Amino acid sequence: MSQPITQKRILSFVGDIYEDLELWYPKLRMIEAGAEVVVAGPEAGVVYTGKNGYPCKSDAAIDDMNAADFDGLLVPGGFMPDKLRRDAKVLDLVREFDAAGKLIAAICHGGWIPISAGVYRDVRVTGSLGIKDDLVNAGAIWEDAAVVVDRHHVSSRKPDDLPDFCRGMLEVLMAS
Numbered sequence: 001m002s003q004p005i006t007q008k009r010i011l012s013f014v015g016d017i018y019e020d021l022e023l024w025y026p027k028l029r030m031i032e033a034g035a036e037v038v039v040a041g042p043e044a045g046v047v048y049t050g051k052n053g054y055p056c057k058s059d060a061a062i063d064d065m066n067a068a069d070f071d072g073l074l075v076p077g078g079f080m081p082d083k084l085r086r087d088a089k090v091l092d093l094v095r096e097f098d099a100a101g102k103l104i105a106a107i108c109h110g111g112w113i114p115i116s117a118g119v120y121r122d123v124r125v126t127g128s129l130g131i132k133d134d135l136v137n138a139g140a141i142w143e144d145a146a147v148v149v150d151r152h153h154v155s156s157r158k159p160d161d162l163p164d165f166c167r168g169m170l171e172v173l174m175a176s
Contacts, residue, residue, distance in 0.1 A: 003034025005173045010103075011065055012074040013090065013113070014041040014058055019078035020050035021159040022107045026074050029166040035173070037074070040065050042087070051078045063089050067096035072173055077108025077128065085116035094119060098152075103172045105154040107165055111135055114153075124150040126157050152176075 010030050012023060027037045041048055041058035048056050062084075067073075073094065075081065084090045094117035097104050106114055111127035112134065114120050121139035126148045136142050147156050147164035152172055156165035 003032075004170065005030070006034035008035040008071040008173050008176075009069065010035050010037045010072045010074055010173075011067075011070045011093070012037055012039045012076065013062065013080070013084055014039050014048050014056050014076070015080040015084050016048050017051050017079040018048060018056065018076050019080075019108055019159065020052045020054040021162060022076035022078065022110065023050070023056060023074070024054065025159075025162045026076075026105070026107075026166050026169060030074075030169065030173075033170055033173075035071075038065075038070070042084075048080075062087065062093070065089075065093060067093050067100060067102065070097075070102070071176060072103030072105065072169070073097045074169075075104070075106040075110035075113050077106075077110040079109070081109050081112040085113045091117040101152050101176075103152050103154065103169060103176065105165065105169045105172075107156040107161070108158050111140075111155060115140075120153075123153050124148050125153065125155040127155055128157055 044061040098119040154168040
């Protein structure tokens with residue numbers, strides 16, 4: 001089987017109370033497709049616990065990450081994004097990915113981070129119904145769909161949407 005995104009590198013954020021499936025499913029799907037996935041949290045080498053109890057050990061610290069070293073960004077949901085969006089380095093990274101036209105893939109409550117980074121104005125997105133008002137108030141164009149792809153932005157609503165979300169991620173990565 002060919003690997004369509006060999007040589008691509010993806011950064012994923014992690015922190016306590018991340019949504020387990022929204023990190024692990026895309027991470028494993030992107031690895032299966034040939035990408036390297038680096039998981040960065042507030043600290044390197046720390047085990048963060050998912051909302052449903054699944055652990056994830058960070059490969060690196062967010063403070064040590066540079067958008068120039070990656071082809072895309074994965075922002076899982078859960079309660080993690082509400083805390084990480086208060087981190088200036090997280091927001092700077094998102095803005096750098098956006099300015100470079102690189103993949104920014106946010107699912108469920110993950111959309112909180114691009115909202116806080118100010119990169120969703122006039123971007124078609126979806127996300128958890130719980131953050132629909134936040135997305136609209138940030139200037140995004142809301143759609144209720146399993147996946148929305150708008151240029152380099154890919155968004156989905158919930159874990160049930162993960163197959164479509166990953167197809168959207170691959171579509172953007174293969175085009176870049």
